[in-house]
Amino acid sequence: xxxxxxxxxxxxxxxxxxxxxxxxxxxxxxxxxxxxxxxxxxxxxxxxxxxxxxxxxxxxxxxxxxxxxxxxxxxxxxxxxxxxxxxxxxxxxxxxxxxxxxxxxxxxxxxxxxxxxxxxxxxxxxxxxxxxxxxxxxxxxxxxxxxxxxxxxxxxxxxxxxxxxxxxxxxxxxxxxxxxxxxxxxxxxxxxxxxxxxxxxxxxxxxxxxxxxxxxxxxxxxxxxxxxxxxxxxxxxxxxxxxxxxxxxxxxxxxxxxxxxxxxxxxxxxxxxxxxxxxxxxxxxxxxxxxxxxxxxxxxxxxxxxxxxxxxxxxxx
Amino acid sequence: xxxxxxxxxxxxxxxxxxxxxxxxxxxxxxxxxxxxxxxxxxxxxxxxxxxxxxxxxxxxxxxxxxxxxxxxxxxxxxxxxxxxxxxxxxxxxxxxxxxxxxxxxxxxxxxxxxxxxxxxxxxxxxxxxxxxxxxxxxxxxxxxxxxxxxxxxxxxxxxxxxxxxxxxxxxxxxxxxxxxxxxxxxxxxxxxxxxxxxxxxxxxxxxxxxxxxxxxxxxxxxxxxxxxxxxxxxxxxxxxxxxxxxxxxxxxxxxxxxxxxxxxxxxxxxxxxxxxxxxxxxxxxxxxxxxxxxxxxxxxxxxxxxxxxxxxxxxxx
Numbered sequence: 001x002x003x004x005x006x007x008x009x010x011x012x013x014x015x016x017x018x019x020x021x022x023x024x025x026x027x028x029x030x031x032x033x034x035x036x037x038x039x040x041x042x043x044x045x046x047x048x049x050x051x052x053x054x055x056x057x058x059x060x061x062x063x064x065x066x067x068x069x070x071x072x073x074x075x076x077x078x079x080x081x082x083x084x085x086x087x088x089x090x091x092x093x094x095x096x097x098x099x100x101x102x103x104x105x106x107x108x109x110x111x112x113x114x115x116x117x118x119x120x121x122x123x124x125x126x127x128x129x130x131x132x133x134x135x136x137x138x139x140x141x142x143x144x145x146x147x148x149x150x151x152x153x154x155x156x157x158x159x160x161x162x163x164x165x166x167x168x169x170x171x172x173x174x175x176x177x178x179x180x181x182x183x184x185x186x187x188x189x190x191x192x193x194x195x196x197x198x199x200x201x202x203x204x205x206x207x208x209x210x211x212x213x214x215x216x217x218x219x220x221x222x223x224x225x226x227x228x229x230x231x232x233x234x235x236x237x238x239x240x241x242x243x244x245x246x247x248x249x250x251x252x253x254x255x256x257x258x259x260x261x262x263x264x265x266x267x268x269x270x271x272x273x274x275x276x277x278x279x280x281x282x283x284x285x286x287x288x289x290x291x292x293x294x295x296x297x298x299x300x301x302x303x304x305x306x307x308x309x310x311x312x313x314x315x316x317x
Numbered sequence: 318x319x320x321x322x323x324x325x326x327x328x329x330x331x332x333x334x335x336x337x338x339x340x341x342x343x344x345x346x347x348x349x350x351x352x353x354x355x356x357x358x359x360x361x362x363x364x365x366x367x368x369x370x371x372x373x374x375x376x377x378x379x380x381x382x383x384x385x386x387x388x389x390x391x392x393x394x395x396x397x398x399x400x401x402x403x404x405x406x407x408x409x410x411x412x413x414x415x416x417x418x419x420x421x422x423x424x425x426x427x428x429x430x431x432x433x434x435x436x437x438x439x440x441x442x443x444x445x446x447x448x449x450x451x452x453x454x455x456x457x458x459x460x461x462x463x464x465x466x467x468x469x470x471x472x473x474x475x476x477x478x479x480x481x482x483x484x485x486x487x488x489x490x491x492x493x494x495x496x497x498x499x500x501x502x503x504x505x506x507x508x509x510x511x512x513x514x515x516x517x518x519x520x521x522x523x524x525x526x527x528x529x530x531x532x533x534x535x536x537x538x539x540x541x542x543x544x545x546x547x548x549x550x551x552x553x554x555x556x557x558x559x560x561x562x563x564x565x566x567x568x569x570x571x572x573x574x575x576x577x578x579x580x581x582x583x584x585x586x587x588x589x590x591x592x593x594x595x596x597x598x599x600x601x602x603x604x605x606x607x608x609x610x611x612x613x614x615x616x617x618x619x620x621x622x623x624x625x626x627x628x629x630x631x632x633x634x
Contacts, residue, residue: 152566165564177594
């Protein structure tokens with residue numbers, strides 16, 4: 001039914017592990033997600049993952065590679081998971097070797113934000129580009145960098161952390177001691193908390209749940225002045241970190257995905273206005289600010305594409 | 318006397334053009350600098366440059382390539398100077414072609430901060446590294462990026478502008494409309510102006526000329542509390558932009574040169590303290606903060622090395 005190559009993309013999240021069989025960027029089959037909390041450690045969870053992979057391969061014998069995106073710090077070359085945010089017990093797990101030995105297929109293990117970046121670069125908004133920065137806006141802010149037509153993973157596979165870049169040298173102190181981290185201003189919860197305070201300052205006690213980015217986007221569409229001002233503020237903060245990326249890397253495109261990006265023009269209009277007012281004429285003429293093509297499936301798509309490319313299977317155009 | 322390959326390095330500054338004959342990183346001969354203000358436009362200045370190059374080649378027949386570093390915006394591939402900061406009339410000058418046609422030698426033309434970066438990478442503090450960020454601290458702040466063992470020039474040869482990265486989203490508005498640009502806080506003149514104000518606030522009317530980075534470094538060595546606090550402040554501001562570079566690119570080393578870096582430990586001690594307190598454990602264990610090896614000669618050394626490498630002459634180890 002489908003031409004090869006197929007690949008399994010595994011999206012290892014903080015609460016569940018999701019599985020897809022990918023033909024290019026199409027998820028042609030999925031397995032039911034498994035919950036990380038049902039397992040008391042990496043060994044049993046990896047066993048469960050292997051059972052799902054075996055089921056999927058039984059249905060799709062042409063699967064040629066497996067890609068896993070994980071929410072944490074990974075040695076990409078060795079495929080060792082050094083630690084995972086929000087999943088206990090995952091310290092220095094040689095996941096690539098364990099899966100490869102058990103399946104006899106090529107396996108890649110990569111940070112989830114890098115998978116998203118790879119998906120957008122090879123299959124999405126950034127196809128054909130050689131220089132790009134990708135951001136995913138959610139509870140945290142992840143990202144990735146492509147320069148000279150290659151992923152930039154850096155000295156210790158730690159590159160791409162746009163959310164940890166500073167926008168204020170005297171600002172809030174973040175999780176790593178870093179002052180003014182973008183994530184500490186425009187992460188989901190920080191947006192909601194700041195918006196709650198902004199409404200309070202205007203004499204409106206708006207419930208915190210009604211201050212989520214989605215709720216604020218609805219209010220902005222209804223022309224609520226406070227919500228519009230909040231989005232302008234979010235745009236200015238995001239523009240600051242992106243502007244720094246542009247001066248440092250001069251990318252062809254900045255690709256923006258994740259839940260907060262679903263606000264669409266409500267976010268992109270103030271963001272691009274603030275950004276373009278802070279770049280040299282040469283940069284701004286040519287820089288593209290692009291919404292990500294992929295949503296929740298970005299991790300699977302990127303992991304699968306990366307697995308095929310790394311294992312030497314030629315990516316289809 | 319010297320083994321080939323030799324190259325001519327030309328350091329095209331805002332006020333003068335300097336020439337050296339380079340054997341590796343050694344300047345084995347120099348010509349008297351020529352003043353840019355003695356010429357009424359690019360044509361006559363280029364003629365003068367060609368006369369100096371001819372003189373140097375007459376003395377060193379083994380010169381195999383010419384590299385020119387310029388203080389402005391360059392299309393590296395085509396060797397076109399789009400514009401120069403502080404030198405009038407230099408708009409869209411095809412300098413590489415003009416020099417190559419006249420000398421029949423391979424020529425490269427590159428931004429001066431990229432030349433400095435290249436010098437440190439190939440001949441200086443960053444030898445053998447694949448991921449680094451370089452900064453040069455002076456009147457302005459320039460920089461350059463190496464990732465995956467390649468110079469990052471970006472989509473329009475504009476990458477590496479560390480000095481334009483923001484450290485304050487509500488800060489000073491700079492030359493390109495960018496808010497909170499590092500350069501607008503720790504450029505030479507900004508350091509002096511801020512220091513003057515700091516002394517004033519402490520009831521001391523210190524002459525502006527005595528607030529230069531060099532003067533402040535002397536005072537700090539004498540344990541002047543105000544000067545020490547000023548350097549701590551400079552270190553914190555620099556650390557903010559460098560920290561952002563580290564989270565984004567995860568370099569093996571950050572190399573810091575230029576006049577302000579001559580303060581040595583007076584600068585590097587607070588800078589590294591502020592920087593290391595804002596990185597994840599993995600980063601900080603391995604990141605090197607290195608003083609640049611080269612001073613004023615960096616541009617010449619880099620331009621010459623780049624010219625040899627680009628023209629296919631193998632760089633000597």
